[in-house]
Amino acid sequence: MCVDAYEIESYYALSLDPIHIGTGGSRLGRVDLPIAREPGTNLPKIPGTSINGPARAYTALATNRYFWKENNQEFSCAGRGGEGGERHCGKINPACPVCVPYGFSKGTSFSIQGLAQFFDAHILFFPVSSMIGTVWVTSPMVLSGLGLQSEFIVPDDRFYPLGEQVRNKNKLNFGWLMLNGGNGQGNLDALQQVPDIIKQRAVLVSDKLFSHIVNSNLEVRTSVSIDPQTGTAEEGALFTYEAIPRGTVFKFDVTYNSGEIFKIGGKEIKAEGNGNVGTSWVKTQVEKGLRLFEILGIGGMGTRGMGRLKILNL
Template sequence: MKPHPLYLYALDPTHIGAGGYRMGRVDLTILRDAGTNLPKVPGSSISGATRSAAIHSLPEGDQQRAMDYARATISKKNKNHPHKGSQDPIASIFGYAEGGSDGGDDEAKGESRIGVVSFRDAEILAFPVPTMLGPRWVTTAHLLERAVCGNVPRPASEEQVIVQAGAAAPARLNLGWLLLSAAAKEIPFPKPAQGLPVFDHLKERLVVVHDNLFPAIVNSNLETRTSVSINFETGAAADTALFTYEATPRGTLFRGQIDLDDGRFPPEIITAAMPLLEKALTLACTLGLGGMTTRGFGRMQFALVK
């Protein structure tokens, strides 16, 4: 198994819905990790958007063939495929499950295979927060260590933050509504070989906070928007159609992982998968991940570490 860290930098606010209305301060909440209560981009969202974009990243001849196979796969009968999944350029990489040619017992004759690529959840690595010195990106020593950074300084207590050394460091720094003492130290930060230009900008403005404070800072600085459905006959707002929803703000840096299964698949499939995966990620991140992409949500820049 070859792991490839995936960094996603949000160019727009991101809304990955939790699947319905909830009782609380907003109607449409975003998906959170059950253990940390922090927003994340689930691997299923990245996988689905990337697989869809991969079809449109193929040459024209293969593209139509892959679209025909995809339409047959999502049909209710799920058995009138134009060709086998092993012969499809997308299904052979992302996996497939096919029904039998007839109903009844023949359904057991369908073929299925796992994908060559596996998508892991992308968790927040650095989160933008307004301060009296402009925006700063908040993280923790634990998150940086998981991103393979060594010698990460840790705050002495919850009342202290570590700011990046080099510039004139303030004695105290506010993070939204919190005012904490600050200490200047060198903070390591990952920089992929084919990374994002914004990595240097983020490193200069990095702030390490205590692990106990990080969830409260993130959840209190999420973006909350209000929208209303439009009555298309009058062009005005529809009655009783006001709703609110959450989003992670633009500038959030996520870190996930994509695995290529080189243990169960031949090298030629692995070799063909990586270029297509990069093209598909480029298109998927341009079109946007998550919901409300036509309202200006979801665009990303990505860096895939090979």
């Protein structure tokens, strides 16, 4: 029998709320709580670790491993499992649907990295309002990352319509920026995971302009910290934060490694009923968590109505 050692799955996701994934600190600048960015391009992104964390917690919720007990022992397979992973169950036969896909540590001879590896989510299509309604911008670099249209070179003062609904427009007015239309032909048909309504209103701009448009159209909100004692605003507690707007389309990859080739502490990893822990078993457990992104959200500011992310190809 042939066993796949690993499988790479690409996920497409749509933000249903603004998404705030912080950098873990504040900086001196325009906003108090900036979002994570790709250093080379300055484009906002969702780091793989910020996908892994909530996916783990939600798989734990979906499989009753958030807090659970066995033989009077208490476990929590979500999160870091205490100081050094001591609250992770670390069960490999039958395999824990959380600890095996996401990893655990029970001393040096009995730990695994996690059979699922999460990569950063990058912006594919970014919504911007214009005189002709909302359009979704993308760029040659973004599309070439998908293996599409890498041959395009768009001048910095032009846009190329990609979708039906923007095909005959020769001007695109963002209010603060006016672009002339070019006659590049695009075809996004191969991107079946992306909703038609977005593809029909997609426009291509240069890589440089893409970064500029995205960074100029992030949500910047002002909020106040509430003192939990009094229920009123804390003094000097006004702060601003950035977020990626709702309607943004992202793509991220997850690599699923097979557990069939591993032995931990001399023991094989086996699923319930002595089943195989192949790539599809790992994927099934992770997708139980990814499915909840749409309801429970990711990132910070969840209590301020942010963070819900719908995975489009589950």
